[in-house]
Amino acid sequence: MQSNKNISASQSIKKYTQARIALGKKGVSVPAKEMLQFKMDHAHARDAVFSLLEIDKLSKELKSFNLPVFLLKSKATDKHLYLKRPDLGRKLDENSIEQLSVLRDMQYDVCIAITDGLSATAINNHAKNILVALMPLLNKANIKIAPLCLIERGRVAIADEVSSWMNAKLSLILIGERPGLSSPDSLGAYITYNPSIGLKDERRNCVSNIRPEGLKYKEAANKIFYLIKEAFRLKLSGVELKENDTNASLNNWHI
């Protein structure tokens, strides 16, 4: 058994980091309680990866913004294929292209795409809330927003194809980020000025870790709006568009 003194020293060290420190040990092994907690956190992350978009709920929510809503799909026909073939997640399937072709002669400022990515849970939980904070900012600035696109099994770059069908000057995609053990529902937003198929990721800006325990909705919406405004002002996005406190997280390049 640990002495009381030992326990209090362990507890006091824990307050400095969220890392799994001062777990104690039985022999050389992690005690049962901590071991099972880890398994539960991993279970949440795994469930998030295989979670599905709640299409009915989301389309109802999206329609509340008084814009047409398109329900689209990528060429990745299931989650396993999606994980193995990122290239398929970057392309729209035939039916989706046909739907979008009616917009061929339109012109928009911003196209907003919403896709599950690696966590549909993130989109189910947060997409509406971010848009509630963001839409008034865009409307106030007289930015012409394209019909909203809800896409199943998309990667970040699918926004390039969507925007090109709509002739949008800038694309914003909301996507579920790769779940961490402590963040199964973290949402990322990627902004690309003058999007075109095949462009490189350094042309994008990212606002990461959007969730109530991370970057809150209102702050996230402010950052996204700032980047959109700056992108239009400078006519570019990506590495040359700096935002001092935007921390484009290193670990989201998988998406």
Added chain:
Amino acid sequence: MYKYSVHNHTYHFNDLKTLMAKATPFRSGDALAGLIADSYEERVAAQICLADVPLKNFLSEATIPYETDEITRLIIDTHDAVNFKYISAYTIGELRDWLLSDDAHTTLLQQLQFAFTPEMIAAVSKIMRNQDLILVAQKCEVVTRFRNTIGLKGRFAARLQPNHPTDDPKGIAASIIDGLLLGSGDAVIGINPATDNPAQAHLLLHMMNELIHKFSIPTQACVLSHITTTLDLINKDAPVDLVFQSIGGTEKTNKSFGINLSMLNEAYEASLSLQRGTVGNNVMYFETGQGSSLSANAHHGVDQQTCEARAYAVARHFKPHLVNSVVGFIGPEYLYDGKQITRAALEDHFCGKLLGLPMGVDVCYTNHAEADQDDIDNLLLLLGIAGCNFIMGVPGADDIMLNYQSTSFHDALFVRKALGLKPAPEFESWLLQQGLADDDGNMLPSLTLQKQLMEKFL
């Protein structure tokens, strides 16, 4: 042109790199690149065909042309033709058999390091089973020194990896203290910074320098910044022990990392000149991983495991203290599940060791890969048996900055206990002196040291 017939069908393989790709055990990254065999039969046909290729062919047929790639030039220009005579008559199949024979002993394998090219070793690995990769790697011994000695037989080290999402010094210090008390940190105390901010890296280097010197810990520190950042820090007199860089196996991959051989050389020379090592002067720390060349669209039609082996030619040129393959970090589009990750880790460890590298492995996976801690446990033991130099020690196996699962301080203790392995000798003595371990290697609580460390750094 290479070919092999099975029943009435003849398989044709246009060149060596195609043959090697088709002979590669299945993994998702090569499928994504469109390089894999079209059937199980074609794969084994390619392996049988590859087994008959003479080693000499590898010197005349480059996978990536000499003229267009500086790593090919490095491989060819530093090839040890004198020692190659021992093996020059062999085919790939004969090399596999010889490596497993008792004639291929530790000293001779060390002597042959530069007689092997990465492509030869990658090729032979493709026709070997996991047990072959383990047995041969076990015979290799690659020992390196800075403030302690890593890679001796019977030893198993851990990099203490105390990452924090905002690089908070106290948050990092808390994880370092926890790791030291659990016997991790002999390979290096190495922080992946959340951003590439030089001032923050400087601060963290100072903190670790103070820790190592005030508590006389026989180990080395590293902030895993880009090499250009580290070079600037050296010029600002920051206390840099090991210089870190991620590297790949093609010139174009390295370009995507913002480096080339001459930049690596400049940083290597600068670091050597600091003379901070006490028992040796292996000053570099490299990380690699299968799939980086495909990810950078820089693979030239070469399979991901061969690209990885070519990265080892870059690494060995700079006599590193540590090299690790971050095998499961890249994600399921390159290595889909525990089986593929395990195979890749054993290949990387085998290839690195034969080519003369102090190989460690970051035994890890992301949450979108088909893997869990049971896969990690299996691979840990296989690598421990194969004589892997070091693994990562991450608090509770959960890296809260990079968001992936690696191995924990406890996992390092598990391998040491299960296989009767010990930390680096200098570090082991320190643990004994501090009352953190007993003579049998059991870890003990040391409240005094914990209190001193907390008072100083928290």
